[in-house]
Amino acid sequence: MTSVCIYFQVHQPFRMTSYRVFDIGKHANYFDEKKNEEITKKVAAKCYLPANKLMLDLIAKTNGKFKIAYSISGTALEQFERYAPEVIELFKELAKTGCVEFLGETYYHSLSFLYSQKEFEEQVKKHDKKIKELFGQRPRVFRNTELIYNNELGKFAEKMGYKAVLAEGWDRILEWRSPNFVYMPVGTKKIKLLLKNYKLSDDIAFRFSNRDWVEWPLTAEKFAAWISAIQGQTINLFMDYETIGEHQWEETGIFDFLKCLPFELLKYSHIEFKTPSEVADMDAVATLDIPNTISWADMERDLSAWTGNKMQQSALQELYKLESAIKKSSDKKLLEDWRKLQTSDHFYYMCVKYFSDGDVHKYFNPYDTPYESYLAFMNILNDLAIRIKKTPAKGLFSRLLRK
Amino acid sequence: MKVLMFGWEFAPIYSGGLGVACAGLTKGLVKHNVHVTFVIPKKKRDIQTHVNLISAAEIMEKIKTICIDSPLNPYLSSTAYSKLAEGFSDSLYGQNLFEEVHRFSEAATEIAKQESFDLIHAHDWMTYKAGLNAKKVSGKPLIVHVHATEFDRTGGNGVNQHVYDIEREGMHLADKVITVSNYTKKMVEKHYGVSPDKIEVVHNAVDWDSHNVEAPKITEKDKIVLFLGRITLQKGPDYFVEMAKKVSDIVPEAKFVVAGSGEMEARMIHRAAELGIGNKILFAGFLKGDDIERAYKMADVYVMPSVSEPFGITPLEAIKYGTPAIISKQSGVSEILKNTIKVDFWDIDKMANVVAGILKYPKLKETISEEALKELRKISWENSAKRCLEIYNQVIK
Numbered sequence: 001m002t003s004v005c006i007y008f009q010v011h012q013p014f015r016m017t018s019y020r021v022f023d024i025g026k027h028a029n030y031f032d033e034k035k036n037e038e039i040t041k042k043v044a045a046k047c048y049l050p051a052n053k054l055m056l057d058l059i060a061k062t063n064g065k066f067k068i069a070y071s072i073s074g075t076a077l078e079q080f081e082r083y084a085p086e087v088i089e090l091f092k093e094l095a096k097t098g099c100v101e102f103l104g105e106t107y108y109h110s111l112s113f114l115y116s117q118k119e120f121e122e123q124v125k126k127h128d129k130k131i132k133e134l135f136g137q138r139p140r141v142f143r144n145t146e147l148i149y150n151n152e153l154g155k156f157a158e159k160m161g162y163k164a165v166l167a168e169g170w171d172r173i174l175e176w177r178s179p180n181f182v183y184m185p186v187g188t189k190k191i192k193l194l195l196k197n198y199k200l201s202d203d204i205a206f207r208f209s210n211r212d213w214v215e216w217p218l219t220a221e222k223f224a225a226w227i228s229a230i231q232g233q234t235i236n237l238f239m240d241y242e243t244i245g246e247h248q249w250e251e252t253g254i255f256d257f258l259k260c261l262p263f264e265l266l267k268y269s270h271i272e273f274k275t276p277s278e279v280a281d282m283d284a285v286a287t288l289d290i291p292n293t294i295s296w297a298d299m300e301r302d303l304s305a306w307t308g309n310k311m312q313q314s315a316l317q318e319l320y321k322l323e324s325a326i327k328k329s330s331d332k333k334l335l336e337d338w339r340k341l342q343t344s345d346h347f348y349y350m351c352v353k354y355f356s357d358g359d360v361h362k363y364f365n366p367y368d369t370p371y372e373s374y375l376a377f378m379n380i381l382n383d384l385a386i387r388i389k390k391t392p393a394k395g396l397f398s399r400l401l402r403k
Numbered sequence: 404m405k406v407l408m409f410g411w412e413f414a415p416i417y418s419g420g421l422g423v424a425c426a427g428l429t430k431g432l433v434k435h436n437v438h439v440t441f442v443i444p445k446k447k448r449d450i451q452t453h454v455n456l457i458s459a460a461e462i463m464e465k466i467k468t469i470c471i472d473s474p475l476n477p478y479l480s481s482t483a484y485s486k487l488a489e490g491f492s493d494s495l496y497g498q499n500l501f502e503e504v505h506r507f508s509e510a511a512t513e514i515a516k517q518e519s520f521d522l523i524h525a526h527d528w529m530t531y532k533a534g535l536n537a538k539k540v541s542g543k544p545l546i547v548h549v550h551a552t553e554f555d556r557t558g559g560n561g562v563n564q565h566v567y568d569i570e571r572e573g574m575h576l577a578d579k580v581i582t583v584s585n586y587t588k589k590m591v592e593k594h595y596g597v598s599p600d601k602i603e604v605v606h607n608a609v610d611w612d613s614h615n616v617e618a619p620k621i622t623e624k625d626k627i628v629l630f631l632g633r634i635t636l637q638k639g640p641d642y643f644v645e646m647a648k649k650v651s652d653i654v655p656e657a658k659f660v661v662a663g664s665g666e667m668e669a670r671m672i673h674r675a676a677e678l679g680i681g682n683k684i685l686f687a688g689f690l691k692g693d694d695i696e697r698a699y700k701m702a703d704v705y706v707m708p709s710v711s712e713p714f715g716i717t718p719l720e721a722i723k724y725g726t727p728a729i730i731s732k733q734s735g736v737s738e739i740l741k742n743t744i745k746v747d748f749w750d751i752d753k754m755a756n757v758v759a760g761i762l763k764y765p766k767l768k769e770t771i772s773e774e775a776l777k778e779l780r781k782i783s784w785e786n787s788a789k790r791c792l793e794i795y796n797q798v799i800k
Binding site: 020021022309311313355368369370371372374375379 | 769
């Protein structure tokens with residue numbers, strides 16, 4: 001049997017305002033509520049609502065043979081709760097089918113793994129708790145922000161009790177190996193490593209509507225035939241959920257494609273759907289040594305989209321410098337603001353890598369230029385630093401009170 | 404291919420924006436094996452150039468209309484001029500300029516008879532009549548090149564009817580119109596009624612020559628914000644001064660340098676004093692040669708707050724010397740430059756925020772100037788000239 005394992009990433013950041021130099025010390029309206037509401041509602045209408053309904057429908061019509069997994073960031077969940085609660089309700093219904101698995105990640109979709117182990121753990125636990133509260137299951141498989149991965153993450157995920165961890169099936173790491181098998185991170189005892197089949201995943205996520213692509217138009221029948229011909233334990237299709245209806249518009253036929261796909265795949269008797277934790281029950285064929293950090297972004301599959309230039313590096317440094325002072329203070333709002341600023345999107349907006357060519361990075365950027373997003377970010381950090389100074393640290397007095 | 408070109412300025416004989424653009428474009432054309440005969444009204448100084456530079460001055464002297472004391476400049480480049488102009492009823496142009504333009508066009512007829520060429524290329528309104536006369540005697544096609552319109556120079560208020568008529572006539576009688584940007588193309592369509600099919604856009608570029616002059620800071624601690632251009636309504640010096648006040652409230656060590664001269668200079672000095680930043684703004688006057696390079700290099704950030712800028716080469720110059728540029732959205736250069744921050748000229752708050760940010764956050768300054776420099780290397784006069792040559796071939800056939 002070969003399993004098809006689909007995981008969708010669901011994420012929305014709290015986008016910042018164009019916070020100006022003159023605002024420093026004056027007010028703490030860092031996040032653009034109007035814009036965030038607008039975008040959440042727009043994407044809910046185009047993607048989350050119709051896609052969730054489609055998935056429910058497919059699970060019902062296949063009698064539970066169709067299975068999927070979601071990783072939903074805490075920042076997305078909070079915005080659904082606030083601006084589109086019906087999205088949460090549908091996710092809850094999906095959870096009840098027993099065919100849907102929810103993965104663990106950092107609550108704030110952050111890069112904290114790279115900057116602070118303590119903060120990273122706290123965010124992972126906070127996310128676990130939130131998923132348990134909403135969907136009644138504790139995540140058993142971990143995926144780090146943007147599939148950022150190295151050996152240390154594998155070990156860490158095992159220590160945290162996860163069954164498996166996800167990563168990009170990048171050729172440079174795999175060399176002659178195939179992503180369609182179950183692996184183990186080097187230096188671990190039983191945790192599994194599941195790798196994204198990026199070619200097949202990207203056929204849907206990026207190439208689906210590209211008329212210059214030789215395989216256009218991609219039909220469910222064709223795609224299922226490709227998968228059926230593959231030798232392996234599992235074909236892992238990992239992609240952004242927003243692919244459905246937002247990156248690939250409804251007009252491209254993406255919904256019709258997905259409507260047919262499970263049935264086309266199930267026509268092959270050797271194919272079955274599995275969730276990541278079910279795939280993790282299979283035996284690993286080998287251990288993989290990935291000492292250098294990889295991700296699922298851009299052609300480079302490295303960290304350069306978030307940490308590649310001096311602005312990004314300084315923004316991240318300055319941000320994490322505030323950690324101990326923030327945590328010593330008793331101010332919950334301060335901590336929350338600081339954490340919302342950790343969302344990886346803020347650093348992605350500062351990327352200049354392909355800026356001159358005006359490509360995909362620009363599509364997602366609420367600012368006209370990477371420079372303006374850095375400017376707003378640094379202004380906000382300056383204000384945050386002022387607020388920290390004004391807030392009394394959790395001192396002897398408050399500790400005495402608690403006793 | 405032989406081109407007879409009419410221009411009013413030619414760098415380094417005069418380094419206004421038009422002169423710089425004409426020198427750059429012709430340099431590019433020469434690389435594509437185009438032979439350029441360039442006619443200017445001024446007396447020729449003894450300089451080496453890449454074109455066959457002809458002065459119309461001698462012929463013009465023979466065409467006596469009224470005696471001229473000094474040739475006036477159509478771009479008002481010096482305070483001396485604005486003082487001179489006070490005596491005239493027309494606020495923007497002295498009468499003598501029109502006489503000079505007229506005599507230049509008469510001289511063009513003579514020159515066109517003597518020279519051999521395949522087409523005529525005339526830069527800005529002062530030379531359009533010269534181009535038309537050359538076309539009349541030679542029967543060769545004419546291209547007029549719009550570097551600026553009367554609407555840019557006046558901000559739309561107090562358009563000189565005589566200049567407008569000359570511009571309009573030139574554009575309509577020419578075989579093709581080249582504009583320095585899409586921004587200017589739209590202007591030409593809208594205000595001059597020229598059909599869009601007749602207009603081609605050739606963006607300006609930047610010359611890579613540098614004299615490697617040293618550029619010491621005023622003091623080590625000082626941060627310098629630079630304005631470089633004529634102090635006239637078109638260039639938005641008033642927005643710069645208002646921005647300076649807001650920035651100096653946040654970044655007290657900031658100094659503001661206004662390099663240039665023009666009829667709004669006195670008003671700007673008064674306004675700076677009124678705002679209490681008289682000691683923060685330095686009026687450096689009209690800069691030439693190495694001093695321009697020095698100014699760009701000394702600056703931490705260059706600001707071009709133009710109200711209406713057909714192209715705007717100065718931001719490219721600033722970037723060339725490693726200084727980030729903040730540019731007005733109402734400019735042609737904003738169409739080709741990505742690694743900059745674009746602001747509406749009237750949005751003083753945003754301008755101040757961005758300038759203060761560049762002064763406060765060194766990594767912002769570093770990244771933006773490095774990326775802009777990478778981008779600038781792809782912009783060359785040779786490419787602009789190539790585009791120009793394609794248009795030549797269209798009109799010749």
